[in-house]
Amino acid sequence: MxxxxxxxxxxxxxxxxxxxxxxxxxxxxxxxxxxxxxxxxxxxxxxxxxxxxxxxxxxxxxxxxxxxxxxxxxxxxxxxxxxxxxxxxxxxxxxxxxxxxxxxxxxxxxxxxxxxxxxxxxxxxxxxxxxxxxxxxxxxxxxxxxxxxxxxxxxxVSPVDAALFSHPQEARCIQNIGGIGNITYLPPRQDSQPDHWLEKIRGWDTGPGNSLLDLAVQYLTNGTKTYDENGSWAASGTPCHALVEHWLEQEYFHLPPPKSTGRELFGVDYLQECIKDSEPYQLNSADLLATLTELTAVSIVHNYRSFLPKLPERVFLCGGGSRNLYLKNRLQQLLEPVPVLTTDEVGLSADFxxxxxxxxxxxxxxxxxxxxxxxxxxxxxxxxxxxxxxxx
Ligand SMILES: Nc1ncnc2c1ncn2[C@@H]1O[C@H](COP(=O)(O)OP(=O)(O)OP(=O)(O)O)[C@@H](O)[C@H]1O
Ligand SMILES: CC(=O)N[C@H]1[C@@H]2OC[C@@H](O2)[C@@H](O)[C@@H]1O[C@H](C)C(=O)O
Incomplete structure (x- = not known):
């Protein structure tokens, strides 16, 4: 030990x-x-x-x-x-x-x-x-x-996810929602020889996690707040789906894995573009936050539907974004009937x-x-x- x-x-x-x-x-x-x-x-x-x-x-x-x-x-x-x-x-x-x-x-x-x-x-x-x-x-x-x-x-972290979260019969996704989001797809472990199982594991950065949300909260509160606690501000708004559709055209979401990204792409400049795009829709602060949160949720699910061999039986969230209940609920609704849980529910701290x-x-x-x-x-x-x- x-x-x-x-x-x-x-x-x-x-x-x-x-x-x-x-x-x-x-x-x-x-x-x-x-x-x-x-x-x-x-x-x-x-x-x-x-x-x-x-x-x-x-x-x-x-x-x-x-x-x-x-x-x-x-x-x-x-x-x-x-x-x-x-x-x-x-x-x-x-x-x-x-x-x-x-x-x-x-x-x-x-x-x-x-x-x-x-x-x-x-x-x-x-x-x-x-x-x-x-x-x-x-x-x-x-x-x-x-x-x-x-x-x-x-x-x-994908090989570590493989060591800690794989299941003999169940295909699982571990979805980190930090500043950036990333996924690990784990096929059932019992299905295949160890080497073959390893080759079927997938993982990549899905795009923004909390990065745009945190930047938007700081912008909207003149820096007095740094994040949307539990997603309650976003939950009080209404997402603008036309904007989300437009933002989803961003090249990164359509790039097949392997892929990775960071604040260089989903950072301050990106948020400024989003704010400019939103002007014609005259969104209030809560609506803007709800729309950005919707982009995070929809882009994650778009990645799943586009690039996974099949949808998993269960999704386990980790990272600070797993505490954003509005985001978690949206993911649950968009992935229905796949249950969306947190890694805490299988005994490993989502925060750490x-x-x-x-x-x-x-x-x-x-x-x-x-x-x-x-x-x-x-x-x-x-x-x-x-x-x-x-x-x-
Ligand atoms: N209670 C909460 N409600 C909503 N969001 C939260 C809550 N707690 C943390 N967060 C979000 O989680 C973020 C931090 O998450 P985390 O520490 O997993 O990110 P990170 O590790 O820095 O990013 P990455 O995984 O991209 O490297 C915060 O900036 C905030 O947006
Ligand atoms: C370059 C870099 O630090 N990338 C991070 C970032 O944060 C989330 C996502 O983008 C992720 O893939 C990666 O970190 C985790 C820990 C990883 O390598 O698995």
Whole structure:
């Protein structure tokens, strides 16, 4: 049994999720026991600097170095805090903070080969610094090896979903709704030989999760609120279906997987376009929020109906968006009769699933187990994910 800390701050940039877990087993046959989880919000100034860089603001190399230091120190502090009152961990898996993601094969429309260009991705918060500050071996930089092998470098949680949520008879979808949404499709495990089962797993980024909703709430409240708690503001409005239909024409929703995205596409500029599009309809604030929430729900379901081999028997939500009850209800209605639950209902924290996943990815890296799934990321082969930083 290895006690591992998983750390991530996602595209919402709301803070560092830390999970303390005990892991045993090998390959996809793992036992993962959740010991503790907590979210450590970024200091206001650090969050603003990160969001500015994510929005494309230019910074000097000196500022980049300072930002990287500040993030690494905050991550190391989160690792220290989560161990208080617990037996210490011997391994850390740190995703870091994504500040830039350029998916593979996107950006050069002239070239006829869809995957001709390597992706590029940057997660700040150096693992070597976290290892030195905590005294714990730290695995980080998980995405780069998959990208070097021609993959998207995301989503990486799909193999972890496969280990934790697969069912012998049931096809399942695990739908993360963070800043960005991503899906893992898990065919029934009993149906096929292990290798064949792995090849049938699918996963990709479905598009916006909460990113547009959070930005809209900040815009509508002049920054006094950061998200639509429980979706109650959106629930008080009426979605404009004509706008949703129009927004659904966006190329990303029609791009077949493998695909990944980020705030570079579904960020501030995208929201401004949406607001401009909405002007002729004279929507009030609640209607605008309801319409953006509808886009998140409809785009997820559009992805399912367009690209899954078949609809799953059950869908399990995770990520902060699973707490948006209006969004959850809309997903339930649109996917009827498929039940839409949360991962909590099968015993794994919806809030800390991503942090747990990076603990598992670090554990796999330490075992020397190649953990990307080429059918998900589009990589040419399975590779070891993550770089190991020893503390001495
Ligand atoms: N009670 C709630 N009601 C509605 N929305 C919520 C609630 N709690 C959290 N959220 C939403 O969840 C978001 C954070 O989700 P999460 O932490 O899963 O995202 P992330 O991990 O940063 O993103 P990603 O998975 O794309 O990397 C918040 O920004 C907010 O929009
Ligand atoms: C580049 C990057 O950080 N991508 C994130 C982001 O947040 C959600 C979605 O886009 C996802 O696919 C990915 O993270 C998760 C943890 C993943 O790799 O599975």
């Amino acid at each position: 290895t006690r591992v800390i998983g750390l991530i701050s996602g595209t919402s940039v709301d803070g560092i999720d830390a999970a303390l877990v005990d892991i045993s087993g090998t390959g996809f046959d793992l036992q993962v026991e959740f010991v503790a989880g907590a979210t450590y919000p970024y200091q206001d100034d650090l969050r603003k600097r990160i969001l500015a860089v994510c929005a494309g603001q230019a910074i000097s190399m000196a500022e980049l170095a300072e930002l990287d230091d500040a993030i690494a120190i905050a991550f190391a502090q989160a690792a220290q805090n989560i161990q208080v009152d617990h037996q210490p961990a011997t391994l850390i898996g740190s995703h870091g903070q994504t500040v830039y993601h350029r998916p593979a094969g996107v950006g050069d429309r002239e070239n006829t080969s869809p995957r001709h260009r390597l992706g590029y991705t940057l997660q700040l918060g150096r693992g070597a610094v976290i290892a030195q500050l905590t005294g714990i071996t730290t695995v980080n930089n998980f995405r780069v090896a998959d990208i070097a092998a021609g993959g998207q470098g995301a989503p990486l 699933k991503e942090a747990i996943a990076f603990a598992v990815l670090a554990y796999w890296r330490q075992l020397g187990f190649p953990s990307n799934l080429p059918t998900v990321t589009g990589a040419s082969k399975r590779v070891l994910l993550g770089e190991i930083n020893f503390s001495q």
